[in-house]
Amino acid sequence: MLSKSNIIVREIVKISTDESGLVEHSRVEDVLSALREINPSGHLEILKSYLVEIRKKLRLQLVEVEVGCQPNESLISGLKSKLAKHTSGSLELKVSQNNHLIAGYRIRLVDDVFEDSIQSRLRKLSQSLIC
Amino acid sequence: MSSITELIRKEIESLSTESTRTNVGTIITLADGVARVDGLSKVMYNEMIEFPNNVLGIALNLEEDSVGCVLLGDVSSLKEGDEARTTGKLLSVPVGKELLGRVVDAVGRPMDGKGAINAEKYLPVERIAPGIIPRKSVDQPLQTGIMAVDSMVPIGRGQRELIIGDRSTGKTTIAIDTIINQAKINKQGEASGDPNFRAVYCIYVAVGQKNANVARTIKVLEESGAMEYVTIVSAPAADNPANQYLAPYAGCAMGEWYMENGMDALIVYDDLSKHAVAYRQISLILKRPSGREAYPGDVFYLHSRLLERSARLNAESGNGSLTALPIIETQMGDVSGYIPTNVISITDGQIFLETDLFNKGIRPAVSVGLSVSRVGSAAQIKAYKKVAGKVKLELAQFRELAAFSQFESDLDAATKASLDRGARIVELFKQTASNPISVEVQTAIMWAMQNNFFDAIAVSDVNRATQSLREYMETQGKSACELIYSTGKLEEDTEQKLRIAVEDWKRTFS
Numbered sequence: 001m002l003s004k005s006n007i008i009v010r011e012i013v014k015i016s017t018d019e020s021g022l023v024e025h026s027r028v029e030d031v032l033s034a035l036r037e038i039n040p041s042g043h044l045e046i047l048k049s050y051l052v053e054i055r056k057k058l059r060l061q062l063v064e065v066e067v068g069c070q071p072n073e074s075l076i077s078g079l080k081s082k083l084a085k086h087t088s089g090s091l092e093l094k095v096s097q098n099n100h101l102i103a104g105y106r107i108r109l110v111d112d113v114f115e116d117s118i119q120s121r122l123r124k125l126s127q128s129l130i131c
Numbered sequence: 132m133s134s135i136t137e138l139i140r141k142e143i144e145s146l147s148t149e150s151t152r153t154n155v156g157t158i159i160t161l162a163d164g165v166a167r168v169d170g171l172s173k174v175m176y177n178e179m180i181e182f183p184n185n186v187l188g189i190a191l192n193l194e195e196d197s198v199g200c201v202l203l204g205d206v207s208s209l210k211e212g213d214e215a216r217t218t219g220k221l222l223s224v225p226v227g228k229e230l231l232g233r234v235v236d237a238v239g240r241p242m243d244g245k246g247a248i249n250a251e252k253y254l255p256v257e258r259i260a261p262g263i264i265p266r267k268s269v270d271q272p273l274q275t276g277i278m279a280v281d282s283m284v285p286i287g288r289g290q291r292e293l294i295i296g297d298r299s300t301g302k303t304t305i306a307i308d309t310i311i312n313q314a315k316i317n318k319q320g321e322a323s324g325d326p327n328f329r330a331v332y333c334i335y336v337a338v339g340q341k342n343a344n345v346a347r348t349i350k351v352l353e354e355s356g357a358m359e360y361v362t363i364v365s366a367p368a369a370d371n372p373a374n375q376y377l378a379p380y381a382g383c384a385m386g387e388w389y390m391e392n393g394m395d396a397l398i399v400y401d402d403l404s405k406h407a408v409a410y411r412q413i414s415l416i417l418k419r420p421s422g423r424e425a426y427p428g429d430v431f432y433l434h435s436r437l438l439e440r441s442a443r444l445n446a447e448s449g450n451g452s453l454t455a456l457p458i459i460e461t462q463m464g465d466v467s468g469y470i471p472t473n474v475i476s477i478t479d480g481q482i483f484l485e486t487d488l489f490n491k492g493i494r495p496a497v498s499v500g501l502s503v504s505r506v507g508s509a510a511q512i513k514a515y516k517k518v519a520g521k522v523k524l525e526l527a528q529f530r531e532l533a534a535f536s537q538f539e540s541d542l543d544a545a546t547k548a549s550l551d552r553g554a555r556i557v558e559l560f561k562q563t564a565s566n567p568i569s570v571e572v573q574t575a576i577m578w579a580m581q582n583n584f585f586d587a588i589a590v591s592d593v594n595r596a597t598q599s600l601r602e603y604m605e606t607q608g609k610s611a612c613e614l615i616y617s618t619g620k621l622e623e624d625t626e627q628k629l630r631i632a633v634e635d636w637k638r639t640f641s
């Protein structure tokens with residue numbers, strides 16, 4: 001059984017995405033202003049679950065790349081062209097620096113993480129010494 | 132120091148340069164030792180999940196959009212939004228003889244301050260019970276050293292015998308006495324140098340008990356010198372419900388190791404009522420639909436999959452066994468409660484302890500009518516079978532007649548004889564705690580009873596006489612007992628020896 005607010009959330013999430021299921025910035029803004037205008041009962045709860053759902057959707061279209069060094073232009077463009085070659089271009093790329101890695105990389109795609117960094121090696125090493 | 136450097140160097144060299152793939156998620160809610168995690172789409176049921184600060188969890192609820200994990204360890208360091216990652220491993224505990232004499236928690240970490248446990252092997256806590264093919268029917272005795280139990284509800288190796296009764300009726304005492312008796316038999320057997328002797332190793336799982344009670348149990352075991360054959364798995368009441376839920380499975384894995392390696396082991400679950408309550412608590416927090424008494428629908432499976440893992444294996448599978456003594460606490464003697472009926476139907480019999488008997492001073496307070504062992508005399512040595520065969524019937528008759536005879540003034544001779552015999556058996560069976568009697572001495576005492584040696588003794592003196600006879604048989608009458616111990620039978624010459632010894636004792640007793 002879905003509660004009424006759950007049904008509303010499901011519907012507004014559907015409205016926020018285009019035909020191929022991608023979240024669109026303008027659509028989300030439309031939904032938010034409409035919600036503000038109507039002000040349905042349980043407004044806050046609906047907003048909260050809406051946020052969770054949209055975040056989930058957004059994560060599906062994002063590839064997060066963290067590197068241990070300062071990411072430069074050539075690295076980013078190289079990654080972008082690689083990504084475009086393998087996907088239809090629906091994925092967004094976000095490159096950032098993560099000093100905790102020390103060196104190496106960490107790529108997150110939805111809930112899979114591919115990693116090879118000094119941090120992950122140290123973690124593995126410490127685990128093998130404890131066990 | 133240099134060895135550590137060497138170790139680290141070796142580890143670094145063996146590290147591959149390949150990237151690792153893990154499946155991650157984030158904590159969305161965190162309450163009462165349960166984390167709800169978003170993500171983890173590739174998690175397995177019962178997989179260990181790693182949280183920050185070395186906190187571990189187990190994936191118990193796999194739902195469409197989230198995963199419910201019970202957390203083991205210090206939850207206070209976690210917060211919403213923290214990352215959780217899969218490990219690809221099922222929860223495992225250390226197993227083996229390194230654990231003997233130790234007190235460990237639900238995941239096998241030492242709790243007794245006696246240093247690390249250098250176990251070589253680990254086994255997953257959740258395992259599939261042996262099937263039909265490798266099993267064998269129960270035919271070797273597991274002596275508890277308690278006369279009332281060994282004679283009327285004999286327990287065999289590989290059997291599952293429930294100990295059930297109200298609070299404070301001596302349930303734990305029966306289990307602990309059984310463990311003490313195993314240690315005694317083990318020492319005797321090892322000293323005899325018999326190559327066919329099979330020791331019984333014990334595991335005591337304390338679930339949801341007060342720390343003081345667990346400490347008392349450990350003290351009793353240490354004082355009686357039994358600790359060297361015992362592993363204690365403790366998940367006290369103050370521990371989180373996840374640990375209480377896990378402890379019996381962890382203990383069972385430790386017991387299975389003995390069984391699978393051709394040895395015999397005994398495991399006590401003290402108690403499964405509290406285990407069910409811990410599981411109910413977890414299930415309610417995980418928002419599983421609840422049924423009767425608010426227990427989740429699979430509470431039967433909770434205990435059946437645990438108790439099915441106790442078995443007697445056949446010769447091809449190494450002849451090992453795991454005997455289980457689960458304990459259940461009833462409310463006001465009601466055995467028709469949800470959890471009691473479940474466990475009664477799973478086990479191969481029960482020892483029912485009555486509050487009334489206990490308060491009257493008949494301890495151990497074993498109820499004759501409601502206690503049963505579905506293995507029966509297959510699990511008794513021949514000599515003992517011969518002297519104890521009738522006793523349950525005699526005592527049951529006595530209970531029935533005693534209720535009737537209260538209204539009768541003049542009784543016929545047969546009834547009176549039955550009553551006399553019954554009253555004496557009741558006295559004979561009274562036995563103090565931590566005081567197990569070896570099977571050969573029990574045989575001698577029962578033989579004396581069956582051969583009317585107690586008839587001339589006043590009922591109020593029978594208990595004293597029993598103790599005196601026991602002392603006599605353990606000292607002067609030793610040779611007869613040794614014959615019973617070595618042959619396991621009660622043949623004519625043994626019986627003759629026994630008669631001489633008992634007659635001798637009778638003359639000295641006053």
Ligand SMILES: Nc1ncnc2c1ncn2[C@@H]1O[C@H](COP(=O)(O)OP(=O)(O)OP(=O)(O)O)[C@@H](O)[C@H]1O
Pocket residue numbers: 296297298299300301302303304305460494495562563564
């Ligand atoms: N055979 C016995 N002779 C004398 N005292 C006994 C005997 N058995 C048990 N007792 C005493 O009765 C008390 C309760 O025993 P025990 O702790 O074994 O009961 P229990 O049923 O396990 O209780 P709980 O419900 O608290 O777990 C203890 O103080 C114990 O010493």
Ligand SMILES: [Mg+2]
Pocket residue numbers: 302303304401
């Ligand atoms: Mg107890």
